[in-house]
Each structure stands twice: as C-alpha cells, then as structure tokens.
Amino acid sequence: MEAKRSDSLVWEVPRTVTPKQAGQVVCSFLDVAATGYGKATHYNTQLEQQEAERSVHNSLLNLDRDLYTAFLTIPGVTDRSRQLGMRNLLVNPRNGHRGILTPEVERDVVYQVVNTLPPHRMLKMFDAFRVGSEEAGIRKANNARTRKLIFRTILQSRKLDLWAVKYRSKMCAALTHAWGASKTGILRSILSKEPDTRNAKESKILREEIYRWAPCQTAARLYECVGFILGSDRKEYPYVAIFRRFEAAKKDLSAGKGLPLEVLEGIRSEFHKDIHKDELLKLTKDTMSKGQRMNTQRRAKEAGVEVEMNPLDYDAIRLYIYAYEMGMTEEIGKVLVEKARKAAQGFPAKYNSIGIIVDASASMFGDDQQKLRPMAAALAIKDMLTETAETAYLRCVGGEAKVPHLVHPAGETDISKHLIELIKLAPDAIFIISDGYENAPAGRVGEVVTALEEIGIHAPIYHLNPVMAAEGRNSKVRELAAGKIPTMPVQRPDALGVSFLRQIVESDPQRGINTMLKLALKGA
Amino acid sequence: MPIRVEEILKNRSVGRMQSVGHMQVIPILGEDDDSWAPPDVEAGTSSYGNVNVRNNQDRRTVVPPGSGFVTRQAAQDHAIGDGALVPAGKAKSIDHARCIQETQGGLIREEKGIMVILPAELRSKALQLGNHHSYSALWEPIRKFNEKFGIRRDGHVNYFLDEFGKELDEFVAEFEIIPNQIGAIVLIGGKVIGLEVTPNVEYWRHVWKPLIRVCYGSMALLARRKLGDSIPATRPSLKFSGSSIEDLEIALKAASSEEDAVVASVVTSIAHRQLPAAEGRGERLGKASLTTVSSRELIGQVVTESNEVKYASLSPARA
Numbered sequence: 001m002e003a004k005r006s007d008s009l010v011w012e013v014p015r016t017v018t019p020k021q022a023g024q025v026v027c028s029f030l031d032v033a034a035t036g037y038g039k040a041t042h043y044n045t046q047l048e049q050q051e052a053e054r055s056v057h058n059s060l061l062n063l064d065r066d067l068y069t070a071f072l073t074i075p076g077v078t079d080r081s082r083q084l085g086m087r088n089l090l091v092n093p094r095n096g097h098r099g100i101l102t103p104e105v106e107r108d109v110v111y112q113v114v115n116t117l118p119p120h121r122m123l124k125m126f127d128a129f130r131v132g133s134e135e136a137g138i139r140k141a142n143n144a145r146t147r148k149l150i151f152r153t154i155l156q157s158r159k160l161d162l163w164a165v166k167y168r169s170k171m172c173a174a175l176t177h178a179w180g181a182s183k184t185g186i187l188r189s190i191l192s193k194e195p196d197t198r199n200a201k202e203s204k205i206l207r208e209e210i211y212r213w214a215p216c217q218t219a220a221r222l223y224e225c226v227g228f229i230l231g232s233d234r235k236e237y238p239y240v241a242i243f244r245r246f247e248a249a250k251k252d253l254s255a256g257k258g259l260p261l262e263v264l265e266g267i268r269s270e271f272h273k274d275i276h277k278d279e280l281l282k283l284t285k286d287t288m289s290k291g292q293r294m295n296t297q298r299r300a301k302e303a304g305v306e307v308e309m310n311p312l313d314y315d316a317i318r319l320y321i322y323a324y325e326m327g328m329t330e331e332i333g334k335v336l337v338e339k340a341r342k343a344a345q346g347f348p349a350k351y352n353s354i355g356i357i358v359d360a361s362a363s364m365f366g367d368d369q370q371k372l373r374p375m376a377a378a379l380a381i382k383d384m385l386t387e388t389a390e391t392a393y394l395r396c397v398g399g400e401a402k403v404p405h406l407v408h409p410a411g412e413t414d415i416s417k418h419l420i421e422l423i424k425l426a427p428d429a430i431f432i433i434s435d436g437y438e439n440a441p442a443g444r445v446g447e448v449v450t451a452l453e454e455i456g457i458h459a460p461i462y463h464l465n466p467v468m469a470a471e472g473r474n475s476k477v478r479e480l481a482a483g484k485i486p487t488m489p490v491q492r493p494d495a496l497g498v499s500f501l502r503q504i505v506e507s508d509p510q511r512g513i514n515t516m517l518k519l520a521l522k523g524a
Numbered sequence: 525m526p527i528r529v530e531e532i533l534k535n536r537s538v539g540r541m542q543s544v545g546h547m548q549v550i551p552i553l554g555e556d557d558d559s560w561a562p563p564d565v566e567a568g569t570s571s572y573g574n575v576n577v578r579n580n581q582d583r584r585t586v587v588p589p590g591s592g593f594v595t596r597q598a599a600q601d602h603a604i605g606d607g608a609l610v611p612a613g614k615a616k617s618i619d620h621a622r623c624i625q626e627t628q629g630g631l632i633r634e635e636k637g638i639m640v641i642l643p644a645e646l647r648s649k650a651l652q653l654g655n656h657h658s659y660s661a662l663w664e665p666i667r668k669f670n671e672k673f674g675i676r677r678d679g680h681v682n683y684f685l686d687e688f689g690k691e692l693d694e695f696v697a698e699f700e701i702i703p704n705q706i707g708a709i710v711l712i713g714g715k716v717i718g719l720e721v722t723p724n725v726e727y728w729r730h731v732w733k734p735l736i737r738v739c740y741g742s743m744a745l746l747a748r749r750k751l752g753d754s755i756p757a758t759r760p761s762l763k764f765s766g767s768s769i770e771d772l773e774i775a776l777k778a779a780s781s782e783e784d785a786v787v788a789s790v791v792t793s794i795a796h797r798q799l800p801a802a803e804g805r806g807e808r809l810g811k812a813s814l815t816t817v818s819s820r821e822l823i824g825q826v827v828t829e830s831n832e833v834k835y836a837s838l839s840p841a842r843a
Contacts, residue, residue, distance in 0.1 A: 361700050363700055398700075400703060410703055411700065411703065412539075412540060417780075420772060420773050424769055424773075435697075437700075439544050439699060440540060440543075441542065441543030441759055441783070442543060447762040447764075451762065451764040452769075454764070455766070455767060455768060455772065
C-alpha cells in the first residue's frame with residue numbers, strides 16, 4: 001500500500017486533541033483490535049464486548065479516518081476487527097476528506113483487507129451488511145461502494161465455483177442485496193435459458209450486470225457460476241465440473257467425491273438418509289479444508305478413517321486447543337517449536353535471558369465460547385518468547401497436569417513469589433502472561449514491584465494479556481498492576497511486536513503512531 | 525439440638541485465602557459424596573407463590589435456600605426461602621414461594637438454567653418468613669434493598685441484577701475455584717458473612733457462581749459504597765523495610781504466614797458457634813434431613829445424614 005504522495009508521510013496530531021489523547025485512542029484500538037473476538041469471555045457477555053469494540057473503533061475513526069484505515073492492516077489485528085472496520089469505512093463516506101491516504105489507496109486497502117478474510121467470514125460480513133447483525137455487532141450498509149465491493153470480491157474470485165457450492169445461500173443473499181431483488185429475478189430468469197437461446201438484449205444484460213465486474217473470468221463459466229448461485233432452472237453445467245458432481249451426487253453419493261464435506265453432508269441428509277454420515281469421511285478426506293481436517297480427527301478415528309492432518313497448517317494457538325482435546329503428540333510438539341522460532345524472528349528484541357511467568361489459574365480456562373483459548377494463547381506466547389532468548393526461566397502459576405505435557409487451568413492466582421524467584425535470577429526482562437485477575441491476594445504484585453523499586457531494582461517487567469475485558473479502563477485489557485507494570489494485549493505470538501510498539505505510542509504518541517503507520521504502510 | 529460450626533467443618537480442610545477488595549474467600553476442601561447431584565433443576569410456577577422444581581437427574585439434590593428463578597419469559601420471577609430436598613427423577617412443589625418481580629405478571633413455564641441465589645439481605649429475609657404463605661411478602665424488603673443502591677424503589681430483584689450486572693460478573697472472574705473445593709467461608713470487610721459446604725466438587729462448581737455473583741457480591745458492592753477502596757484488616761499487606769531481594773523474600777513469606785494465621789484465626793473464631801434449629805421447619809428424604817438453623821450472626825439451612833453434615837448454606841442473619 002502506498003500512501004498518497006503528498007507533502008510528507010508524517011502523521012500529525014490534530015489540533016482538536018492533545019498528543020496524550022490521541023495516544024489513548026490508538027492504544028485502546030490496538031487493545032481491542034489485537035484481542036477482541038466479539039464473543040463472551042469469562043468475564044463479560046457478548047453484548048458488552050461488542051459495545052466496547054464499537055466504541056473504540058468509532059473513536060479512532062473519528063480521530064483520523066486514514067489512520068484507522070491503515071491500522072486495520074497491521075499484523076495481529078483480528079478478522080473481526082477488520083470486519084467492523086470494513087463496515088465503518090463503507091457506511092461512512094470520505095466526503096472529500098484529505099489526509100495521508102488518497103481515496104484510491106483507501107479503496108485498495110478495503111479490497112485487500114476483505115480478501116484476507118476467510119470466505120465464510122467475508123460472506124458473513126456481506127450478509128450482515130444486508131440485514132445488520134446483532135450477533136456480530138455489525139449494522140446495515142448498502143451503498144454504491146458496498147455493492148461494488150461485493151461484486152468484485154465475489155465474481156472475481158478464482159475459487160468462485162468452489163465457493164458457489166460451499167456457500168451458495170450466503171452468496172445468493174449477498175449478490176441479491178447488491179443487485180436488488182428485481183434485477184436478481186431478471187438475471188435468474190435469463191440464466192435459466194440455454195445460452196444460445198438468449199437474445200441480444202438478454203446477453204447485454206448479463207454483460208453489464210455480471211461480466212463487467214469480472215472480465216478476468218471466462219464469461220460462459222462465470223454465467224454458469226452465477227446461475228448456480230441464484231438457483232436458475234438450468235441444471236446442465238458444461239463448463240464447471242464441480243456443479244456436475246453436485247447434481248450427480250443427488251442420485252449417487254459416490255459421484256460427489258471431491259465435493260466439500262459439508263456440501264456432501266447436505267446432499268446425504270436430503271437424498272441419501274440411509275447412508276451413514278461416516279461414509280462421507282471416506283469420500284471427502286482428500287478435499288477437506290484444513291479446519292475440517294482438524295475438527296474431524298476424533299470422529300474419523302472412531303470411524304476408522306484416516307484423515308490426514310498436517311500440524312504445520314495451523315497456528316500455534318489452534319494446535320494447543322487441539323492438543324487439549326486430542327492429546328499432545330511428538331509431531332505437534334515439534335511443529336509448535338518451529339512456529340515459535342518463526343514468530344520469534346519477527347520480535348523486535350532479543351535477549352540473553354528472560355523470565356516467563358505463565359498464569360494457569362482457573363480463570364485462564366476462558367468461557368464456553370472460547371474454551372481454553374486464553375490458556376492456549378498463553379502457552380503459544382510463552383513458546384515464542386522462549387525463542388527470543390539464550391536462556392528462558394519458566395514459572396507456572398496454578399494449574400493441574402490433567403493432560404500429559406499440558407497444564408490445565410486450575411487454582412488461584414499467586415504470582416508474587418514466582419516474580420521474586422525470577423528477579424533473583426536477574427534476567428534481561430520478565431514477562432507475566434496472565435488475564436490480569438490476581439487474588440492471592442489482589443494487589444500483591446503491585447506491592448512487590450513497589451518494594452523492588454525501593455531496593456533499587458528496576459527490572460523490565462511486562463504483563464502480556466491474551467484476554468480483553470470490557471470492564472477494563474477504556475475497554476482495554478485488565479491490568480495486573482496499574483501504573484507499575486505495563487500491560488500489553490496479545491492475541492497471538494506473532495502480534496506481540498505490535499504490542500511493544502503500543503508501548504511507544506503510550507509514551508510518545510506522535511512518534512509511536514508514525515512508527516505504527518510505517519509498519520502498516522509497509523506490510524499492506 | 526443446635527449444630528455447631530465445627531461439625532460442618534469436620535473432616536474438611538481449608539485452602540489459601542483469596543482476597544479482592546472487600547471480599548475474601550477461604551476455600552473449604554473435602555471429599556466427594558457423589559450420591560448428590562448439583563441443583564441443575566427445571567423450575568416454573570403454577571400459580572403466584574407456588575414454585576415447582578423438577579430434578580431430572582439420576583441422583584437426589586438439594587435446592588439451595590434463597591434460590592431465585594429469574595426468567596426472560598414474560599412471567600413473574602419467584603424465589604423460595606427454605607431450600608428443598610428433591611429425589612432423583614422427581615418434581616417438587618413449593619407453595620410458600622415469593623414473587624420477586626412486583627409489577628410483572630405471568631407464570632413461568634418450566635425452564636432450566638434460571639436459578640440465582642438472592643442477595644444475602646433478601647435471602648435472610650426470605651428464610652425468616654419461613655412457611656408463611658404470602659407471595660408478596662418480599663416486595664417491601666426488595667424495595668428497601670433497591671433503595672440502598674439508588675435504583676427504582678420497586679419490588680423487582682431484576683432491577684438490581686440489570687443495573688449491576690457488570691460489577692457482579694467481576695466477582696465471578698476474581699475468585700477462582702481450586703481443586704477439591706466443596707465450599708467456602710466468605711468474609712466482607714474482615715467479617716465472616718457466609719459459610720457454604722456442599723456434598724461434592726460438582727455441586728460446588730454449579731452453585732459457586734450464583735453465590736459469589738449475587739448473594740455475596742451484593743454485600744461486596746454495598747461495602748464498597750460504604751467503605752470506599754479501603755482494604756480489610758484480614759488482608760495482610762506486604763510489610764517491607766529491607767534493602768535486598770532476600771529481605772523482600774522474607775517479607776513475602778511473612779505476609780503469607782500472616783494470611784495463614786488469619787485463616788486459622790477465622791476458622792477458630794467460628795468453629796464454636798452454635799446454630800439452633802428452627803422449630804417446625806425442615807424436611808426429610810430417606811436418611812437425609814434438611815434443617816433451618818439460625819443464630820445472631822448467621823441464618824441458613826443444613827443437610828445432615830448419618831450424623832454427618834452434607835450441605836450447609838449460611839449467610840448473615842442481619843445483612
């Protein structure tokens with residue numbers, strides 16, 4: 001992404017706010033964008049989380065639209081934040097706004113960000129634009145920009161045929177929203193006709209309404225895809241093999257080999273109720289998505305079907321959550337180390353020695369919606385940090401060894417004694433990975449840090465928090481020792497660098513924000 | 525024959541105290557008696573003042589005293605004073621229940637997952653009412669309770685729950701269940717205000733959230749309003765005047781020892797307390813016996829079986 005070639009690429013604090021205020025707005029955004037999932041946590045309901053997120057997004061958007069746009073591309077920003085961001089940018093027009101980005105650059109960023117979303121999230125976002133989604137915290141958006149975005153993203157996709165089969169109803173809803181019901185009906189009717197029976201006017205309509213958005217596609221194939229999506233009457237698909245398999249599977253399930261698992265399951269449940277679900281595993285084991293491969297392991301094992309799963313295909317947190325369910329293996333362990341090393345390469349600091357305290361108390365279990373995610377995130381972050389130093393001293397607070405090689409969250413939170421043990425080892429830095437809820441007793445870590453300062457020990461101590469709590473100050477993450485230890489939100493290990501830069505924003509907003517801007521502009 | 529607190533604590537041990545703000549919790553640890561299921565019941569009302577609870581599990585259960593049933597249905601929330609012993613697979617009708625949502629009409633269709641435990645002050649009032657048949661008897665106490673918190677002076681417990689939901693949720697996050705925990709001693713402002721013991725870990729995990737969130741959480745909120753950010757004397761601070769990390773280590777160990785001493789002192793101070801049984805109140809289920817007990821400080825109910833206390837739930841007599 002290139003910024004507008006204007007006088008300079010330096011962002012300046014607007015006159016309407018102080019640098020400190022600007023820093024707070026950006027920091028709040030980073031906290032939310034790096035940890036907020038819009039789901040319930042151990043502490044807050046989904047509605048509370050979403051309201052907190054919206055408020056923080058709006059604050060940064062109001063501060064500076066271009067800063068907001070750029071920061072949506074920073075590594076570590078969640079898909080959910082990107083969804084919210086897209087909606088905000090589409091619903092709120094630029095209205096001649098002049099800033100560090102041009103309208104063209106903003107448009108490119110929007111397209112780029114949308115295309116980084118997994119297809120189901122992208123389509124869910126489009127669907128939310130259509131009706132508004134209370135569950136996702138997204139409100140309606142329907143304007144020319146939104147329509148163009150929907151057409152280009154969907155119709156230009158290289159996986160349009162696969163998406164059509166997997167996400168047919170969502171794609172139909174999105175395209176109908178963009179075309180309108182009446183035009184959609186006309187298109188459906190035209191596409192139901194044999195191609196060589198369409199008259200000149202009908203062909204022109206197809207060109208103007210469909211082909212012009214995706215001239216990169218072959219017209220005949222494109223029309224076949226759209227016809228399938230819209231549910232046209234024509235059921236012959238000379239150009240798209242996957243549609244032929246889809247139709248054939250209705251009569252003979254095995255003819256659907258190669259179709260996605262969920263599609264075949266839909267066909268089985270409607271047309272072949274007598275066939276057991278586990279038969280599908282055999283038909284789809286070679287074409288499953290990475291997520292399906294992981295999620296079906298238990299079922300496949302019980303059915304005696306081998307579904308290959310490559311641990312390298314998954315991020316560290318997901319692998320840990322999988323390991324909690326299915327058990328840790330040597331292979332997964334090796335991949336976790338590999339991923340930690342790779343993530344550590346992007347970390348802005350290297351150490352001779354560090355201390356790491358991992359909070360494994362009961363609250364790190366998370367909520368039913370995000371079971372064990374805080375604990376998995378803590379372990380993944382711990383792994384990455386371990387690779388940033390020659391020597392890493394590890395301490396675990398609480399926890400039970402229910403599953404071999406994995407600590408299960410349990411017990412109260414008593415961090416202080418481990419902190420002192422690590423201080424005695426004099427590492428270059430100490431990282432405390434915790435949700436910030438201390439109770440044995442609350443405030444003890446702060447007391448210890450005060451005492452350390454009195455002694456003259458000013459060891460760099462950082463609190464890394466993988467959970468966003470809506471009741472925190474300015475909807476930030478919960479702080480372990482406010483004013484004593486800096487708290488950084490961390491959604492995943494490779495986003496930790498962003499959290500460190502956040503510290504610069506907090507201490508020197510002008511410099512920190514420009515540093516983050518360079519990161520965004522470089523990486524986008 | 526009064527029950528003594530030391531009988532409730534017999535064959536049980538205590539864990540390390542957890543302290544956050546004005547509230548402190550001393551975990552009680554013990555062995556499981558798996559013949560009791562958690563109070564995971566369906567509840568509904570068949571008329572105003574009449575609550576039906578249905579235990580679909582394969583074991584008997586005890587529904588805690590002061591349980592409230594707060595529903596999203598367009599129906600009137602209710603609460604019970606005395607708890608109830610419910611056999612496995614059976615239902616029970618409680619005909620001296622109280623309405624806790626004054627201006628809302630409608631009967632609750634049987635529903636799971638709607639149980640709360642009343643704020644301690646209201647729980648004690650509900651218990652004091654005993655078997656007295658008056659579905660509106662809690663309205664005035666609820667009005668007074670709401671008034672203390674500056675919310676609408678109506679007989680609606682849900683107003684309090686809605687207004688302070690976020691704050692109440694914090695208590696759930698702040699206090700963690702530890703392995704083998706089956707109960708707790710709860711302190712507010714350094715004073716014991718609750719004693720809970722349940723038959724097993726599963727039961728405890730089920731009732732902890734409703735207890736800490738609303739029953740005791742309400743008292744902690746009130747304490748915060750009255751006492752501000754002061755820390756109770758039973759939460760020892762770190763007393764450090766040294767000059768080395770070793771000195772700090774010693775100070776930390778001393779603070780920890782002081783906390784252990786506080787725990788021991790708390791247990792000792794309550795162990796001798798006697799809890800006379802209320803006349804004419806109680807019920808039996810096989811060899812188990814549910815009794816209402818009350819002293820100057822605590823009121824609640826106890827389940828005994830074969831001379832052992834299986835369940836106890838005691839909160840302040842005057843909150």
